[in-house]
Amino acid sequence: MNTLLDKRKFYIDGTWVDPVRANDLEVIDPSTEEPVAVISLGDQADTDAAVAAAKRAFPAWSRTSPADRLAHVEKILEVYKSRAKDMAWAISHEMGAPQDMSLEDQTGAGIYHIKNFINAFKDFQFVRPLGDHAPTSMTAWEPVGVVGLITPWNWPMNQVTLKVIPALLVGDTAVLKPSEIAPLSSMVFAEIIHEAGLPKGVFNLVNGDGTGVGTQLSTHPDVEMISFTGSTRAGIAITKAAADSLKKVCLELGGKGANIVFADADDKAVARGATHCFYNSGQSCNAPTRMLVERSVYDRAVETAAKVANDTAVAAAHQPGAHIGPVVSRGQWEKIQDMIQTGIDEGARLVAGGPGLPEGVNRGYFVRPTVFADVSNDMAIAQQEIFGPVLSIIPFDSEEEAIRIANDTPYGLTNYVQTQDGAKRNRVARQLRSGMVEMNGISRGAGSAFGGVKASGRAREGGVMGLEEFMDSKAISGWDRDA
Numbered sequence: 001m002n003t004l005l006d007k008r009k010f011y012i013d014g015t016w017v018d019p020v021r022a023n024d025l026e027v028i029d030p031s032t033e034e035p036v037a038v039i040s041l042g043d044q045a046d047t048d049a050a051v052a053a054a055k056r057a058f059p060a061w062s063r064t065s066p067a068d069r070l071a072h073v074e075k076i077l078e079v080y081k082s083r084a085k086d087m088a089w090a091i092s093h094e095m096g097a098p099q100d101m102s103l104e105d106q107t108g109a110g111i112y113h114i115k116n117f118i119n120a121f122k123d124f125q126f127v128r129p130l131g132d133h134a135p136t137s138m139t140a141w142e143p144v145g146v147v148g149l150i151t152p153w154n155w156p157m158n159q160v161t162l163k164v165i166p167a168l169l170v171g172d173t174a175v176l177k178p179s180e181i182a183p184l185s186s187m188v189f190a191e192i193i194h195e196a197g198l199p200k201g202v203f204n205l206v207n208g209d210g211t212g213v214g215t216q217l218s219t220h221p222d223v224e225m226i227s228f229t230g231s232t233r234a235g236i237a238i239t240k241a242a243a244d245s246l247k248k249v250c251l252e253l254g255g256k257g258a259n260i261v262f263a264d265a266d267d268k269a270v271a272r273g274a275t276h277c278f279y280n281s282g283q284s285c286n287a288p289t290r291m292l293v294e295r296s297v298y299d300r301a302v303e304t305a306a307k308v309a310n311d312t313a314v315a316a317a318h319q320p321g322a323h324i325g326p327v328v329s330r331g332q333w334e335k336i337q338d339m340i341q342t343g344i345d346e347g348a349r350l351v352a353g354g355p356g357l358p359e360g361v362n363r364g365y366f367v368r369p370t371v372f373a374d375v376s377n378d379m380a381i382a383q384q385e386i387f388g389p390v391l392s393i394i395p396f397d398s399e400e401e402a403i404r405i406a407n408d409t410p411y412g413l414t415n416y417v418q419t420q421d422g423a424k425r426n427r428v429a430r431q432l433r434s435g436m437v438e439m440n441g442i443s444r445g446a447g448s449a450f451g452g453v454k455a456s457g458r459a460r461e462g463g464v465m466g467l468e469e470f471m472d473s474k475a476i477s478g479w480d481r482d483a
Helices: 043-065 067-081 082-093 098-124 156-170 184-196 210-219 232-243 269-282 295-311 330-346 401-406 422-431 463-468
Strands: 005-007 009-010 016-019 024-027 034-040 127-128 139-141 148-149 172-179 204-205 224-229 248-252 258-261 290-294 350-353 369-373 390-396 414-418 436-439 471-476
Touching: 005 184, 009 043, 009 184, 009 463, 034 184, 034 210, 043 148, 043 172, 043 204, 043 210, 067 082, 067 098, 067 156, 067 184, 082 098, 082 184, 082 204, 098 463, 098 471, 127 248, 148 156, 148 210, 156 172, 156 184, 156 248, 156 463, 172 210, 184 204, 204 258, 210 232, 224 232, 232 248, 258 401, 269 290, 269 390, 269 414, 269 422, 290 295, 295 350, 295 390, 330 390, 330 463, 350 471, 369 414, 414 422, 414 463, 422 436, 463 471
Parallel strands: 005 034, 148 172, 148 224, 172 204, 224 248, 258 290, 258 414, 290 390, 369 390, 414 436
Antiparallel strands: 009 016, 009 204, 024 034, 127 139, 139 471, 350 369
């Protein structure tokens, strides 16, 4: 572009405001390595102003009727749909999602989650009886207060809507800090909020980095809750920073999903799993990056996965088509290159892809879809979250061994099972230590909670549990059920 977008303002108390002190940062288009926008990073005064606005707005917003809050969110959905192309443009240019995928999947994820929250909220009971054994005992669900929302760059609107929308619906007020690497989509979202007519101070946005605004929100005495999605390392730092103020902290962190392919899996299981691994250029915390294959079908699976990698086109995010784009940044590209070289050095068998840029590419943060075979689960490529299009294939000989390998990881977000044996599917799913298990290519149903265990955090986002996450429960006895 010849002209950079100027996004050096924050959305605080219902208006766009200049930062207290300008600390500018260029947003880099990962397809071209050229700046596409300039934003400002906030400091303590900006964070304080946003939190103060949210605190002022909380009493009135929390007392609005559920029907009124629902109407506001329905208006947000209407405006969001009208701005879908703008949102997709921002996501493609800030983090490299290809044009079609950015509109249909990245932007579409926001529509999907807003709709699901609307449906879940319509039937939500804020006051519920404990049970027939205690007729005057009730459980009441009430908003937490001011919530700090810290979101990542890999699925911007997926994560923003999973946090902002339930917070608004249940009566919280919010301060959003999006990733400074990919902030443009969140600024479009703030424009959507403004056009939808949300009351002043209910939603606020301050750009910043983790050590700045992220830490300021995590330690702020007037912020009652932090909801964070990102790396396990950052999640640990946020938990420690929030401890002194005894905040509620909800973390959705990394993953190293195992995809267990039994010998009786359907004939598309391996290709489906490899494609899923490379989707979004491998930048998904729930990507099935470890493929565990029963030994009797192992060689054929390796061959299939290598073919999928070789057939996966890599091109600029600005082009239409079913290709993958670049990874988000030079730093991420270099990390992935280091991990690919580590896999080679560890003795894994490289069967597709490898280090360096794809053929014919001389700029942009593009990664060759890469497949390693004969991986042992103690290798770094099997234990560490690479966050790129890199698949590790591991053989196993028995159901028990597959479960042991799958669970032998610090993470516990999503695991996958491929078998035509229903009893085996059910048995294995219950033994896998993860917050989610998807089997035979069947995605989670609308309203299912997204979240993990262990180093993947223990947040539960989406549906009824996603609403409850932004609330506190209160036990009330002596309730007059006839009043």
